[in-house]
Amino acid sequence: MESLPKLHSTFIKSLIDLLNHDNRIDSLLGAGSMIHGGFDEYSDIDLIIVIKSEFYSDVMSKRKEFANSLNGLLSSFTGEHVGEPRLLICLYSVPELLHVDLKFVNIDHLNQGLIENPIILWTSQKSTVETILKESKIDWPNQSSQWFEDRAWIWLHYATAKVLRGELYEAIGMLAFFREKVLGPLIHRRLSRSQRGMRKIDFLDFNSKDTLLQTIATYSKQSIISSLKKCIELYIDLRQDQPPLSLIKGMPNILIDMIDS
Structure with a gap:
């Protein structure tokens, strides 16, 4: 001590x-x-x-x-x-x-x-x-690739719907939730670390740091849409490390079409 x-x-x-x-x-x-x-x-x-x-x-x-x-x-x-x-x-x-x-x-x-x-x-x-x-057996509760895939697109669609409706605070909150539950853990996984949300991410060295920064939105529809697209981009990149057995096909294009329509 x-x-x-x-x-x-x-x-x-x-x-x-x-x-x-x-x-x-x-x-x-x-x-x-x-x-x-x-x-x-x-x-x-x-x-x-x-x-x-x-x-x-x-x-x-x-x-x-x-x-x-x-x-x-x-x-x-x-x-x-x-x-x-x-x-x-x-x-x-x-x-x-x-x-x-x-x-x-x-x-x-x-x-x-x-x-x-x-x-x-x-x-x-x-x-x-x-x-x-x-x-004792020590077992950190890391999630599987399929766990992320099954949830990521539902959460991203939720954020998309809210920003298109004009619920900007809710959409910003969802993007923060997505970083905590998906992007942060997958960054830790890429670095062979236990999946600990966004903990200590600031002090880690990884090649997608600039993209992660761009997932943080300000209070404007344009900023949130831009950040949402970066969340999609970064998730697809991190997903490649250990691809899930079952991909939810077509979702990136479907969400981008929603955003850009």
Whole structure:
């Protein structure tokens, strides 16, 4: 933790002090940027709190109280919107603002659905968490080529319909969604990286960077149409790396004809 910014390391140390007096907790694990690199003063803290099985229901029912037992909690909400109800997303002021994700996991289920290999920040004396992690399968949820193909043209058609109707804000939002769900992951795939949306794209070196920039639209119909065409162009380019088994034929021309009509 010595390599972390002072604000972050101080928070983690205060949490460990709390855990040392809580016999319900087995371990504290670090995830996110602590694993992938690039941790800096702007980083969130991604933490996994491993609960002894007999206390899991109790801790889960009181997880907001748990978060509030650390000084400086301003607000928190659970992570159903990302399909993870075990997650508590918190904003602290300690005294600077700090975003902390607390994921509460039953130790008996720790080896299920791991998408990254967390680091152990603290563990109780009788913990088996190190052995569990060593024996666990780590599987980042990368999507298949067919997954992208089945969705890309529906999303691009949605953006096309909205800009032609004059719903420019909705169309701009859809283009941002398309970058997050399709273009970003495929750029990561091209670079043999885990598909992490648009994360760290700014710092990567890839030959379609100029085209990606042109997918960002301003509030004008002409700009959105131009960006939409660049989304189509870039998707077709990235799709060639690992072509899907079943192409939705004719869609580029159909959308371009819609746009230009």
